Amino acid sequence: xxxxxxxxxxxxxxxxxxxxxxxxxxxxxxxxxxxxxxxxxxxxxxxxxxxxxxxxxxxxxxxxxxxxxxxxxxxxxxxxxxxxxxxxxxxxxxxxxxxxxxxxxxxxxxxxxxxxxxxxxxxxxxxxxxxxxxxxxxxxxxxxxxxxxxxxxxxxxxxxxxxxxxxxxxxxxxxxxxxxxxxxxxxxxxxxxxxxxxxxxxxxxxxxxxxxxxxxxxxxxxxxxxxxxxxxxxxxxxxxxxxxxxxxxxxxxxxxxxxxxxxxxxxxxxxxxxxxxxxxxxxxxxxxxxxxxxxxxxxxxxxx
Numbered sequence: 514x515x516x517x518x519x520x521x522x523x524x525x526x527x528x529x530x531x532x533x534x535x536x537x538x539x540x541x542x543x544x545x546x547x548x549x550x551x552x553x554x555x556x557x558x559x560x561x562x563x564x565x566x567x568x569x570x571x572x573x574x575x576x577x578x579x580x581x582x583x584x585x586x587x588x589x590x591x592x593x594x595x596x597x598x599x600x601x602x603x604x605x606x607x608x609x610x611x612x613x614x615x616x617x618x619x620x621x622x623x624x625x626x627x628x629x630x631x632x633x634x635x636x637x638x639x640x641x642x643x644x645x646x647x648x649x650x651x652x653x654x655x656x657x658x659x660x661x662x663x664x665x666x667x668x669x670x671x672x673x674x675x676x677x678x679x680x681x682x683x684x685x686x687x688x689x690x691x692x693x694x695x696x697x698x699x700x701x702x703x704x705x706x707x708x709x710x711x712x713x714x715x716x717x718x719x720x721x722x723x724x725x726x727x728x729x730x731x732x733x734x735x736x737x738x739x740x741x742x743x744x745x746x747x748x749x750x751x752x753x754x755x756x757x758x759x760x761x762x763x764x765x766x767x768x769x770x771x772x773x774x775x776x777x778x779x780x781x782x783x784x785x786x787x788x789x790x791x792x793x794x795x796x797x798x799x800x801x802x803x804x805x806x807x808x809x810x811x812x813x814x815x816x817x
Contacts, residue, residue: 560791560794560795560798563788563795564791564792564794564795564796565795566792567785570785570788572592572785572789577592577594577789577792578594578595578598579593579595580592580593580594580595581593581595581757581758582756583596583756583772585776585786585789586786590785590786592789592792594769594789594792594793595758596756596757596766596767597756597767597768597769597771597772598769599766600673600676600759600766600767600768600769600771601742601768601800602742603673603677603759603766604676604677604680604768605738605741606738607673607674607677607681608678608680608681608683608684608741609681609684609688609734609738609741611677611678611681612680612682612737613688613734613737615681615685615689616689616692616737617688619631619635619639619692619693620693620695621696621718621722623635623636624693624696624697625696625714625718626714639685639686639689640686640690642682642683647683647744647745647746647747648746648747648750650679650683650747651679651746651747651750652750653679654676654678654750654751655750655751658678658679659675659751662674662675662763666763667763668761669763669765670763671751671752671753672752672753672759672761672762672765673752673759673761673763673764673766674762675751676748676751676752676768679747679748680744680747683740683744684737684740684741685737687733687737687740688733688736689733690733691729691730691732691736692726692729692730692733694729695726695729695732695733696722696726698729699722699725699726703721703722704717704722707720707721729811731811732808732811735804735807735811736804736808738804739801742797742800742804743797743801744770745770745771745773745774746774748768748770748771749768749771749774749775752765752766753766753767754771754775755767756772769793769794769797770797772793773790773793773797777790
């Protein structure tokens, strides 16, 4: 009996050690989840409480969203956020329209046409684009894109077109990476069946591969738009930062992020101007939530 006790003792010790590690892992995981939930709700509560103050102090919600004039120093101050909302949406959507075809073509090249050379040479280049700081994109746009637009088209070069081109380069790695993953995860039986029926490689790509992976491809586009919508520094350097609705692609305008970053440090806390900037931040946060819901909906379609 004594020998059995000595033999069973290491097993009991190991089981107690496993149980302790399991409980430590569970406690650590729950603490991380609680901290994450508290942080998210705290941020939402803080931004919402500050952003809604503007509307509790006599500013009409519809006039704020649809107004064309932004004059915080006027008496009384005028807060019309439509130029900034339009600038954010227009630059983000135009950037996606430019980057999406390039990203899809790069993903098709790396997965369907020349996967060996594409992944060896093209994918590292695209990953390098993702690691470049946004201020570098802004300097490149200010040094190359803006002078080119100024010499080629009417205007000063600062405007929607310059902001959209800079953002398209920034979101290109996001769209390309997600598109590559979606095309790589496609079952090989679909393409083999298409080839067995006599379809060519290009017919298989645009009739089988692209329609099947379309929800996943659109997920990358929406994520790219979300990143472009929240970008501040690079757009701020090339868009002109004029609080007006542009009449053409080459007119200066502004975005939600640029006006917040330019003006927040020059306002007094709890002043009407400061509260209006927090209202712009609230709109920006709500649009981010909308993009997240769209991505979740597209993911469900992808699973189906």
